[in-house]
Amino acid sequence: MADASLRGQLLRLLLFPVAGILAVSSVAAYYLAREPATDAYDGALIDAGIALADRIHVRDGALAVDLPSAAEQILRTDQFDTIYYLVRDPSGRLIAGDAGIPPPPVAQRPQDRSVFYDATYRDTKVRAAALLAPCGGRICTITVAETTRKRDRLVREILLGSVMPQALLAVLTLALVWFGVARGLAPLERLSGEIRKLSPRDLRPIEPALAPAETHPLIEALNQLLVQVEESNRNQQRFLANAAHQLRTPLAGLRTHAELALAQPLPEETRAEIEQVHSATVRIARLANQLLALARAEPGGRVEPHSAVDLKGLAEGAADEWVHSALARDLDLGFELAPASVRGDAFLLREALGNLVHNSIEYVPRGGHITVRTGARNGRPFMEIEDDGSGIPPQERGRVLERFYRMPGTTGTGSGLGLAIVREIAAGHGAALEISHGMGGRGCRVAITFPHG
Numbered sequence: 001m002a003d004a005s006l007r008g009q010l011l012r013l014l015l016f017p018v019a020g021i022l023a024v025s026s027v028a029a030y031y032l033a034r035e036p037a038t039d040a041y042d043g044a045l046i047d048a049g050i051a052l053a054d055r056i057h058v059r060d061g062a063l064a065v066d067l068p069s070a071a072e073q074i075l076r077t078d079q080f081d082t083i084y085y086l087v088r089d090p091s092g093r094l095i096a097g098d099a100g101i102p103p104p105p106v107a108q109r110p111q112d113r114s115v116f117y118d119a120t121y122r123d124t125k126v127r128a129a130a131l132l133a134p135c136g137g138r139i140c141t142i143t144v145a146e147t148t149r150k151r152d153r154l155v156r157e158i159l160l161g162s163v164m165p166q167a168l169l170a171v172l173t174l175a176l177v178w179f180g181v182a183r184g185l186a187p188l189e190r191l192s193g194e195i196r197k198l199s200p201r202d203l204r205p206i207e208p209a210l211a212p213a214e215t216h217p218l219i220e221a222l223n224q225l226l227v228q229v230e231e232s233n234r235n236q237q238r239f240l241a242n243a244a245h246q247l248r249t250p251l252a253g254l255r256t257h258a259e260l261a262l263a264q265p266l267p268e269e270t271r272a273e274i275e276q277v278h279s280a281t282v283r284i285a286r287l288a289n290q291l292l293a294l295a296r297a298e299p300g301g302r303v304e305p306h307s308a309v310d311l312k313g314l315a316e317g318a319a320d321e322w323v324h325s326a327l328a329r330d331l332d333l334g335f336e337l338a339p340a341s342v343r344g345d346a347f348l349l350r351e352a353l354g355n356l357v358h359n360s361i362e363y364v365p366r367g368g369h370i371t372v373r374t375g376a377r378n379g380r381p382f383m384e385i386e387d388d389g390s391g392i393p394p395q396e397r398g399r400v401l402e403r404f405y406r407m408p409g410t411t412g413t414g415s416g417l418g419l420a421i422v423r424e425i426a427a428g429h430g431a432a433l434e435i436s437h438g439m440g441g442r443g444c445r446v447a448i449t450f451p452h453g
Contacts, residue, residue: 006188010181015174022170029162037154042116045129048075049114049142052085053133056095056140063089063136065096080150084121086143089135101143104130121145187211191219203230248285255281286358306429311340311374311383314350322357322372330366333357338375340382342450344429349383352425355418356385356446364389364443377449384447391444397435422448 052075055066065087067075076083086097102119114131121128128145191211198204205223208216258278262271315337326333342349353372360370370387392400392407399405401423404416426433431450438445 007181007185010184011178014177014181018173018177019170022166022173026163026166026170029166030158034155034158037158038151041127041151041154042129045116045127045144045146046114046131048083048085048144049129049131049133051075052087052142052144053131053135053140056087056133056135058136063095063138063140067096078146078150080153081147082124083144083146084126085145088141088143090138090140092141095140097143101126101128101145103143104128119145127151188215191215195222198226203227203233251281251285255285306343306345309342309344309346309349311342311349311381312337314346315353315372315374315383318350318354318357319372322354322361325358325361326370329361329364331361331364332367332369333361334369334371336371336373336375338373340374340376342381342429344450345425348425348428352422352448353383353385355422359418359446360385360387360389360444379452380449382447382449384445386438386443386445388438388443391437391442392435400435401433419446422446 052065052067055071056063057066058064059066075085084098084101086099086101087095089095098121101121104115104117105119106115112132114129116127116129119126119128125148126145127148128143130141130143132139133142134140188211191206194206194210203226205226206219208219211219255278258274258281261274262278266274315335319335323333357370357372364370364387368388370385372383372385374381374383376382396407400407400419402416403420405420406416423433426448429450431448434445434447434449436445436447437443
């Protein structure tokens with residue numbers, strides 16, 4: 001599966017090779033510095049062996065090492081290590097020195113004048129040199145060994161003086177790679193931020209200058225898609241608005257004919273049927289008006305230039321119509337209106353408030369109370385409806401904002417579009433829509449709160 005992270009891919013492509021190169025460089029630097037230094041210590045072992053060879057003499061027909069105790073003490077003494085030696089005649093007999101020094105792991109050939117090897121002597125790691133030296137016309141084997149303290153100390157110094165700077169360089173290089181990748185991807189982060197700003201109400205094209213040239217084909221493809229989505233939205237809203245407009249005229253005629261018929265003396269059966277036709281026509285006409293409002297409120301709909309709207313005046317202008325509807329259902333509709341002004345579309349704001357009032361009138365039982373309020377809280381204008389009906393349970397408050405959704409058990413004749421339209425209108429004005437309990441935990445309160453200013 002492809003890695004979704006471009007940053008991760010770049011870091012893997014850069015960090016692993018860089019880390020590998022630096023690791024190889026560090027190991028190479030260590031060995032390049034270590035070999036000459038250890039060769040010098042090995043050379044000192046050979047020098048000690050040659051000095052011992054010069055002290056071999058024939059005494060009373062036998063080979064012996066003429067090494068005064070003072071000279072032997074100097075040979076064995078070192079600031080860091082202990083030195084051991086061993087001299088054997090051609091037959092392997094011990095002439096002088098420490099008999100327990102291990103021999104070379106591979107038998108020394110005559111042509112090998114000297115052999116270096118690592119061994120363990122007296123439970124201590126030693127470095128040894130075995131050399132063949134002439135003695136009394138024959139060839140003797142001289143072995144010189146020393147502990148490895150100064151060699152180990154040298155390794156630590158090389159590590160600190162060579163490998164550690166390489167390690168610091170590695171850390172710095174990796175940090176620079178990380179920073180470089182982050183800096184290189186910064187334009188993509190800005191592009192991502194611009195895309196996140198897009199919304200159904202804001203499908204403006206992305207400016208290619210915000211991102212590197214390599215991403216311009218992607219931006220152009222995205223901009224083409226945005227244009228297509230915006231055009232699709234406009235077509236959808238145009239169809240919805242045209243269909244609603246085409247329905248309004250015949251519905252108005254049908255309603256008028258029904259009202260004229262009801263004004264005439266009619267048999268009870270006929271009157272009941274015409275009343276049903278009239279009620280259905282009123283509902284369909286309201287649905288057509290709601291579809292028109294939805295077409296204007298949704299993204300891509302026809303938006304009027306925002307101007308100053310007096311929320312108090314808006315409510316007062318529609319009060320008579322709302323009071324008439326409330327009285328017909330035996331409801332107490334009250335008003336608590338304080339001055340509040342916002343910039344917006346007066347038609348849509350009136351539609352939003354009207355839908356809230358209509359919902360309460362539709363679903364509050366007879367004898368109930370409804371209050372319409374406008375004003376400002378903490379400097380933010382608002383308009384709200386509060387009633388003492390059955391309310392909306394918390395688990396349903398998100399769903400009632402969906403189109404054509406009606407809570408189970410509701411008995412009203414609404415279409416389920418009212419609150420969906422209110423949500424779209426609020427969003428178009430940058431306002432917050434809140435549904436909560438009414439006073440005392442009863443009923444329902446729906447508030448639209450607008451931004452400051």
